[in-house]
Amino acid sequence: MNQPISPLELRQRIRSGEHTGNTSGFSQGFVQGNLCILPKDWANDFLQFCQLNPKPCPLIGMAANPGEYRLPSLGQDLDIRTDIPRYRLFKQGELVDEVTDVSDLWNDDLVTFVLGCSFSFEEALLADGLEVRNVTEGVNVPMYRTNIECQSAGRFGGTMVVSMRPMKAADAIRAVQICTRFPSVHGAPVHLGDPSEIGISDINRPDFGDPVTIKPGELPVFWACGVTPQVALEQARPPFCITHSPGCMLVTDLPNSRLAVM
Template identity: 60%
Template sequence: MSESVSQLPLSALRQRIRDNAYTGSTSGLAQGYLQANLVILPAEWATDFLLFCQRNPVACPLIGMTEPGQKHLAEIGLDIDISRDVPEYNVFYDGEFEHATPDLVELWRDDLVTFVLGCSFSFEEAMLQTGLRVRNIDQQCNVSMYDTNIACQPAGRFHGNMVVSMRPFTPADAIRAIQVTTRFPKAHGAPVHFGEPSAIGIEDIDSPNYGDAVEIKPQEVPVFWACGVTPQNVMRNSKPPFCITHAPGKMLITDRLNNEFAFL
């Protein structure tokens, strides 16, 4: 991540993303602003997925939901175009990843419903403010994300296991990280696990399923949070005929402030 991109104000960063001039991770960018995961589904599948979010609020913390065909959602920002303001989108057919694309101009349909879900990138700023170091930001790379054996609660046609993001900390800093992130339930809240990765089905911590591997130093423990990539795993299991999500680590940056969603 270039220093110039990390220092851009939100309006300039959003324009670069909209122009397809920036397609990288959004971790550490536009500090102070709520980042969001996206799930875009045909209206016929939207009710089932809404119920899935309600039953799995840690993995899928719902921020907002559009009417069919709408590319805008006023409650997250008047100038946001959902079809163009994410650095990269993933496209799925019958649950299988088909391709990534920098925008949805050619793919948009009038029956598409967008779900805007909270993202753990939003609590990284709070970590930094308390003096914690966030490894993926320090290494200027995407966060490490893993498939797990933690089952989500099924809803309608949707079912599957949780995906988690991982950040390593010393035990003392891990306690502080838990305290900080508990304040942000709309950004996945407190961790779902820390310590031994195999306890949640992760066999090789050095080989994440999504994102980049980060250094885990001696005396550090991996700390795992529910991740907004969970719906992508759920789509592979549930096989809707068509689905669009954000690419892992490449979020929609909203106009809302992180502190609006924090328990103070």
């Protein structure tokens, strides 16, 4: 178990280069977010894509104006250019680099979006006594491209990426009940059981993240995943885009409880 650390302290460690890895399990109780930064003439299309696809792209924050890198509604002294452990840089839809700081790339044309992350509902599952296998095994959650079509918006479209956590049937039912309360962090699962029905040919070879053990008698349970926008970006091919590296999230000051609906 990671030592307790406040979101602000963790962001400061990330900014200084002291923490450069996965953020799962850190600053428990607080919302972590996926990142997408685009030129302003692509921002409206992406905003509409998020609004039409709230399960994989639940928007929890965005910059009020192009060029803003402070998001005070999400955290004290939060600097989007430095406070994520690893960023991915895309040009014309192609991944060209991973870096730990994007300050040198920043300009007044960029618009920041922050999307809800499954790490928040994982805490709710754990609190209810359910096992989350990627947490148990200390790896990043396995994520897969699927054949589930997203609703298109302007230049953005494509298929959904899902994350998977294996569970016994009774636990999967309980997970549906728990996660339904968290629509801002992907909500209830989108599929249970046979992975081939959603276009996954090999459950042991995820497209992102790491494989986990699936024990006899367990079902693979699939949630909509915040890596979906990266697939949409690959297809839309904007001239430039910045995202988080999978597993390396923006840790906010928002308590997870604020995103729960009763």
